[in-house]
Amino acid sequence: MAKVLIVDDEPNLRLLYETELRRAGYETMTASNAEQGLEYVDTMAPDLVILDIRMAGMDGIEALQRILDRDNTLPVILNTAYSSYRENFMTWSADAYVTKSSDVGELIDTVKSLLQQRLVEN
Template sequence: MSVILHVEDEHSVRLLYKEVFEELGYKVIQAVDAEEALKFLRGNRPDIIVLDLKMPGMGGKRFLDKFHKMNTKIPVVISTAYPYFQGDPTALKADAYVVKSGDMTELLDSIRNLLGKPD
């Protein structure tokens, strides 16, 4: 069972993503902010990270800077309401960039592709 670390400050989004991911057979660990996610990563290794960009305190971009200094090779999918860097996720050192919407198909496809799992 693949483990997703979901980093998201909005409670309703955390609930929705957790429900959808678990229905698909993923184990879900959630962090309410980037600081909590970094603490989790010090002793754990999820298979993939789903990361919001805009969060109070340390945002997703600063998280990515600190995360990459850890030299951990975990794929990162940015899931945000802001399409600023959508054209080039590598500008943020992410593996995929998905703009949040009611249709989670693109996000789920990105996760499956990065984990090397078929639909």
């Protein structure tokens, strides 16, 4: 069962994503800030990371760089309330960019396709 790490400082969103991802058949773990997220990447070997951008402390863009420094094959989905980050080239290195929506369908679909892709590549 693939493990998905959710990094977001909004507890309600973490809960929503957890619920939906589990329902879709994934194992989940959550981190409430970027530092904790990086720690879990090192220690818990997730198969995919969902990363919020605007967070207190280290932001998602910096966290993304650090994750890629460790393992650039690990798929990362940037998930944010801001569509404007799409213009920031620093976000281009992420595997996907999904704007936050109450319809979690797009996020789940993206997770699914990235994991499948990874499976094929490996």
